[in-house]
Amino acid sequence: MSFLSNANTWLSNLSDSAVRDIATRINEDGIFWLPDFLATDDLQKMREFVAEAIARGGHQSVSLRSDELDGSGLDELAGSKPFRDLFSRLYLVGTGQPAPVVKFHQILRCLTGESVAKHSLMFHYDSYILTALIPVEIPATGKRGDFLIIPNTRQIRSNYVFNLADKVVLDNALVQRVLRARASNGKVKRVSMQPGALYLFWGYRSIHTNEPVDEGAVRATALYHYADPHADSFVKRQLGRR
Template identity: 30%
Template sequence: MNTVCTPLAAVPPIAPAERVLTDGFDASAATVAAAVDSHGLACLRDVVPHDWLTAARDFVTHSVELNGAQELLVEDFAARPGTFAHQLVSDERVEPFMRQVATACRAGVGFGDGAIESELRLVNGPPRSAKPLWFHYDSTAITLVIPILIPTSTPGRSGELVLYPNRRPFRRRVVTNILEKCLSQNDFYRRWFVRYPGRRSDVRTEALEPGNAYVFSGYRSYHATLPSPPGSLRATLILHFGDVHDNSRLLNSIRGVERTIRRSIRTRRSSPTVAVQSSKCAWLAD
């Protein structure tokens, strides 16, 4: 992925609401955690209301300037008051639900200040380079993906989520985690991994549907996004929760350096609201 910094256009604030997702979505946290552990992925069907999706689609189609970029990742997007993402994470049931699922998946996981990490990710058509799919691991115990716009094309060309579920355990030692990510998150390894015949039986490909929400362990599952067709726009809101190595001084130091780099990028681009993809400068800690 390329690093992209671009200002976001002003968007009219969305009226606050105590509840955004449908009633009852959070009633089965234990069942969701069991599905994630057994199958690698849990789908929460029809939990995202039409009005919320409409507001989110209006924003990504009219208020985000891609400026020809193939991909855009807006970090901490839900921290922007008045946006559809802030409205969702402010739902009083979302944080407890993610906490329960993360705890069920990983006993003793850290929660820091309890904040949900968020990203707005946009993909504009197919990749323009010969680079392999961006397979990676997340730093958090669970990842929740909410599709906003998903293109429709042939299988394998519709922006599907592809993952090798629960491929690794939660690592006890942060050094093991870092070394593992150094190995698995480079282009040579990614190419070798997807071409190895023995891996094909392990892969899970999920066609994402707006209106649903998808939960998996981003820390344990090696995952990526399949290509989108030309002329299409793919948009997802991604939420992360549960720090597996929250007490690590090493990772905290790395993250401090990453924050400094990102602030420097924002300063150079002279924009208070920018999108910075995290794979290049934060691929070990994130």
């Protein structure tokens, strides 16, 4: 089977009503997921890329941007027309607004080593409306780095300043402690990540994070962030924020 053919076949056959169903799932459950979006061979190529990136980085956590993903296979997915179309179609259904040109803020997030803790249990809102997450490497044993989400807790803010205020409140140490306590009491939706599956959620509207994995383990997730509602904000530019 050729590279990404599973994914592209599913994507190319998505009817408008199937896209609406996905949006409904995201609205109602907080997250949509599709198992086996990537075939085993696709995953294999990405896993080799992750292993090399971690080895190069001295076996510590690394985050790679789109210009560092050549040859990973994740760049090919970013370029796939039906994959890109899924984002604009969901945007239209989800927001009722015409979709901006699809440009991804793409990250391959590899967690391992001592720095795992620093990159885990940091509840946040994304700067982008729609987030696709594809787990590439998830430990089969020990701590599995589950995804935690409190879905759709806010609307899209009309002004960047209100968005920033939400983020500042959420960044507060006490708020983070309260959220961690809620999570450890089982009061936060927990998603056990399956490698090769596709997960979609409203990253801008949902408080979310990941649990840690053991230091000797590797957790790698590919993230495709789309549509920053405050991309043109003057204040944002002045503050030099992403």
